[in-house]
Amino acid sequence: xxxxxxxxxxxxxxxLLGLSLLLFVWLHRLPGGPETALLGxxxxxxxxxxxxxxxxxxxxxxxxxxxxxxxLLRGDFGSSIDTKQPVLDEFLARFPGTVELTVAALIFAIxxxxxxxxxxxxxxxxxxxxxxxxxxxxxxxxxxxFLGYLxxxxxxxxxxxxxxxxxxxxxxxxxxxxxxxxxxGMLTGEFDAAWNAIxxxxxxxxTLASIPLAIIVRITRASVLEVLGEDxxxxxxxxxxxxxxxxxxxxxxxAMLPVVTVLGLLTGGLLSGAVLTETVFAFTGIGxxxxxxxxxxxxxxxxxxxxxxxxxxxxxxxxxxxxxxxIDPRVRVR
Amino acid sequence: MTLLDVQDLSVMFxxxxxxxxxxxxxxxxxxxxxxxxxxxxxxxxxxxVTSLALxxxxxxxxxxVSGRADFDGTNLLGVDQRTMRDLRGRELGMIFQDxxxxxxxxxxxxxxxxxxxxxxxxxxxxxxxxxxxxxLDRVGIPDPRRRLKEYPHQLSGGMRQRALIAMAVACRPRLxxxxxxxxxxxxxxxxxxxxxxxxxxxxxxTALIMITxxxxxxxxxxxxxxxxxxxxxxxxxxxxxxxxxPTHPYxxxxxxxxxxxxxxxxxxxxxxxxxxxxxxxWVEGCAFAPRCERxxxxxxxxxxxxxxxxxQYRCVNPVLGRSAGPEHxxxxx
Ligand SMILES: Nc1ncnc2c1ncn2[C@@H]1O[C@H](COP(=O)(O)OP(=O)(O)O)[C@@H](O)[C@H]1O
Ligand SMILES: [Mg+2]
Numbered sequence: 001x002x003x004x005x006x007x008x009x010x011x012x013x014x015x016l017l018g019l020s021l022l023l024f025v026w027l028h029r030l031p032g033g034p035e036t037a038l039l040g041x042x043x044x045x046x047x048x049x050x051x052x053x054x055x056x057x058x059x060x061x062x063x064x065x066x067x068x069x070x071x072l073l074r075g076d077f078g079s080s081i082d083t084k085q086p087v088l089d090e091f092l093a094r095f096p097g098t099v100e101l102t103v104a105a106l107i108f109a110i111x112x113x114x115x116x117x118x119x120x121x122x123x124x125x126x127x128x129x130x131x132x133x134x135x136x137x138x139x140x141x142x143x144x145x146f147l148g149y150l151x152x153x154x155x156x157x158x159x160x161x162x163x164x165x166x167x168x169x170x171x172x173x174x175x176x177x178x179x180x181x182x183x184x185g186m187l188t189g190e191f192d193a194a195w196n197a198i199x200x201x202x203x204x205x206x207t208l209a210s211i212p213l214a215i216i217v218r219i220t221r222a223s224v225l226e227v228l229g230e231d232x233x234x235x236x237x238x239x240x241x242x243x244x245x246x247x248x249x250x251x252x253x254x255a256m257l258p259v260v261t262v263l264g265l266l267t268g269g270l271l272s273g274a275v276l277t278e279t280v281f282a283f284t285g286i287g288x289x290x291x292x293x294x295x296x297x298x299x300x301x302x303x304x305x306x307x308x309x310x311x312x313x314x315x316x317x318x319x320x321x322x323x324x325x326x327i328d329p330r331v332r333v334r
Numbered sequence: 335m336t337l338l339d340v341q342d343l344s345v346m347f348x349x350x351x352x353x354x355x356x357x358x359x360x361x362x363x364x365x366x367x368x369x370x371x372x373x374x375x376x377x378x379x380x381x382x383v384t385s386l387a388l389x390x391x392x393x394x395x396x397x398x399v400s401g402r403a404d405f406d407g408t409n410l411l412g413v414d415q416r417t418m419r420d421l422r423g424r425e426l427g428m429i430f431q432d433x434x435x436x437x438x439x440x441x442x443x444x445x446x447x448x449x450x451x452x453x454x455x456x457x458x459x460x461x462x463x464x465x466x467x468x469x470l471d472r473v474g475i476p477d478p479r480r481r482l483k484e485y486p487h488q489l490s491g492g493m494r495q496r497a498l499i500a501m502a503v504a505c506r507p508r509l510x511x512x513x514x515x516x517x518x519x520x521x522x523x524x525x526x527x528x529x530x531x532x533x534x535x536x537x538x539x540t541a542l543i544m545i546t547x548x549x550x551x552x553x554x555x556x557x558x559x560x561x562x563x564x565x566x567x568x569x570x571x572x573x574x575x576x577x578x579x580p581t582h583p584y585x586x587x588x589x590x591x592x593x594x595x596x597x598x599x600x601x602x603x604x605x606x607x608x609x610x611x612x613x614x615x616w617v618e619g620c621a622f623a624p625r626c627e628r629x630x631x632x633x634x635x636x637x638x639x640x641x642x643x644x645x646q647y648r649c650v651n652p653v654l655g656r657s658a659g660p661e662h663x664x665x666x667x
Contacts, residue, residue, distance in 0.1 A: 231435040240423030329485040
C-alpha cells in the first residue's frame with residue numbers, strides 16, 4: 001500500500017516535467033506579451049523591448065525554461081508580473097476559496113447524484129427516472145455561466161433565499177486561520193461565520209455541481225441496473241435475504257465502483273468550472289486572478305496554476321484508486 | 335411422502351414488440367422427502383426457468399407463471415413474496431451453475447455464509463462465525479477459518495462451488511435445487527462436487543432436484559429422471575428403467591451422446607442432429623419431430639400426450655425394448 005502510494009507520487013515527476021515543457025512553449029508562443037498589458041497603447045517599440053529584456057523574455061525559450069525549472073526545484077514559482085508578489089503567496093491567499101467551492105460542489109454532486117441515480121434505477125421508467133434522465137441532459141447542455149446567472153437571479157435576487165455574491169457577508173468579522181472560511185468558523189467556534197460561509201456556497205456550489213451531478217446520476221442509474229441483474233444478486237435472493245439487505249450489501253457496493261472511477265475524472269473539470277462559477281457569483285477564489293493572468297500574459301502565474309491543478313488532479317486520482325481498492329478486493333494495491 | 339408436487343407448471347415470457355416465449359409448458363413431477371430427482375435436457379429446454387419459478391426468483395414483470403407447486407401444503411406459485419422469502423434459504427436451497435458470478439466479488443466468503451445464518455437461524459457474531467467455519471469444513475473446504483476471510487476470486491472454481499453449497503445447505507433445507515452445479519467446472523472437480531452433493535443429501539435426508547444437460551451426471555445420483563424437451567416432459571422414469579429402456583427417441587439420442595470411458599479419443603460422439611433452435615412449439619405436432627429419425631406421419635398431426643404408468647413417455651412411435659449401450663453408466667454407482 002505504502003509502496004503503491006510512493007510509486008504513484010514518483011510517477012508525478014515525469015508527468016509534471018512533460019506538462020511544464022509543453023505548456024511553457026505553448027504559452028510563450030501566444031501572440032502578445034506582458035508588456036502590452038503593462039504599457040497598454042502608450043508603449044513605444046523601445047519601451048516594449050526594455051520591459052521584455054527586464055523580464056528575461058528576450059532570451060531563447062530554452063534558457064527561459066531552464067531558469068523556470070531551476071527556480072521551481074527550489075520551490076519557487078517566481079513572481080507575478082502583474083502584482084510583483086510571489087506566485088505561491090498569491091495562490092495561498094486565493095486557492096482556499098476555490099477548493100471550498102469545489103468541495104461543496106462535490107458534496108452536492110455525490111450527495112444528490114447517487115441517491116437520485118439509485119432511486120431512478122429502482123423505479124425504472126417511473127416519473128423520477130424520466131425526470132432525472134431528462135434533467136441530466138439539460139444540466140449537461142446548459143453552459144455553466146448561463147446556469148449560474150439564472151440561479152442567481154431567481155434564488156438570490158428575486159427570492160432572496162441566498163446571498164447573491166461573495167464568500168461571506170462583509171459585516172461578519174471572522175478570525176482567519178486557514179483561509180477556508182467554513183473550516184475557520186468551526187475551528188474558532190464562530191459558528192455563525194461558518195454558517196454564513198456555507199450559505200454563500202449553496203448557489204455557486206449547486207451551479208458548479210450541475211454537470212458532475214448529471215453524470216453521476218446517469219452512471220449510478222446504469223450501474224445499479226446492471227448490478228441488479230447480476231447472478232450474485234439472485235443468489236442473495238435465493239438465500240431469502242430481505243430486499244434491504246440485498247440492496248445495502250450486494251447492490252450498492254458493487255454499483256459504486258464505476259461511480260468512484262468517474263469521480264476522479266470529474267475533478268479536473270470541476271476545478272476549471274470553478275473559475276467560471278466564481279466570476280458569476282463574484283466569489284473570491286482563484287478565478288478572477290487567473291483570468292487576469294491570462295489577459296496579461298502573466299506567464300509565471302499561468303504556469304504555476306496549471307502545475308498546481310495537475311498535482312491536485314493526480315492526487316485526487318490516487319485517492320480514487322485507493323478508495324477503489326477499499327471497495328473491491330480484486331484490485332487490492334501492492 | 336411427497337414433499338413437492340409440481341402440477342402443470344407453465345412459464346410464459348411476454349415482451350412488448352416480441353412474440354411470447356413459452357419456456358415451460360405444463361410440466362408436472364413430484365419429489366419425495368430424501369429423494370433425488372433429475373431434470374435433464376439440452377440447453378434452452380426450460381430447466382433453469384423451471385427451477386427459478388419454484389424458487390420464486392423469476393422477474394416480476396413480463397412473466398406469466400401458472401400451475402401449482404405444493405411444497406408441504408404451501409403452493410409456492412401462489413404465496414406472497416414475504417412467505418417466499420422466509421422459505422428461501424431456510425426450507426428451499428439453491429445452487430447455481432456459475433460459482434464465480436454467483437458469489438458477490440466484494441463480500442468476504444464468511445459474510446456470505448453468515449448472512450443466511452443470521453437471516454434464518456438468528457445467529458450472529460462468534461456463534462455465526464463458528465457455524466460458518468463448520469459449514470465450510472463440512473463441504474470439504476480445507477483451512478475453513480482462513481477461507482472465511484477470503485474473497486471469491488481467491489478461491490478455485492471447485493472451492494467456490496463448495497462455498498455456494500455451504501450457503502445453500504446452511505439451514506438444512508428440506509429441498510435443494512442444483513441447477514447444473516458442475517457444468518462450469520473441470521471434469522475431475524465435477525465428480526467431487528457430485529459426490530459431495532450425494533453425501534450431503536444422504537446425511538440430512540434432503541430432497542434434491544438435480545438439473546443437468548448431461549445424463550451421465552444423473553446416472554449415479556438420481557432416483558427418478560424427467561427428460562425435458564422444448565418446455566415439456568418427454569420421458570419420466572426411475573433411473574434403472576430409463577437407462578435400460580429409454581423409450582423416447584430424444585432420450586436415446588441424449589444417451590448416445592454421452593462419452594464412454596472406453597471410447598476412442600477423437601472419435602466423434604453421436605450427438606443428436608439439429609438443435610433446439612429448430613424446434614416448433616408443441617402446437618402442430620411433436621416438437622422433436624424435425625430432428626427425429628423415427629418420425630412418422632402421426633408425429634406432425636397432433637402433439638403427443640404423455641402416456642404410460644410408472645415409465646411415462648410422450649411419443650407416438652416409441653422405441654420399445656432394451657437399448658444397447660448406456661447401461662455401463664449405471665455401474666458407476
Ligand atoms: N428472461 C427471459 N426472457 C425471455 N425468454 C427467456 C428468459 N429466460 C429464459 N428464456 C427462454 O426460456 C427458454 C428456457 O430457458 P432456460 O430455462 O434458461 O433453459 P435451460 O434448460 O438451458 O436452463 C429459452 O428458450 C430461453 O430463451
Ligand atoms: Mg440453464
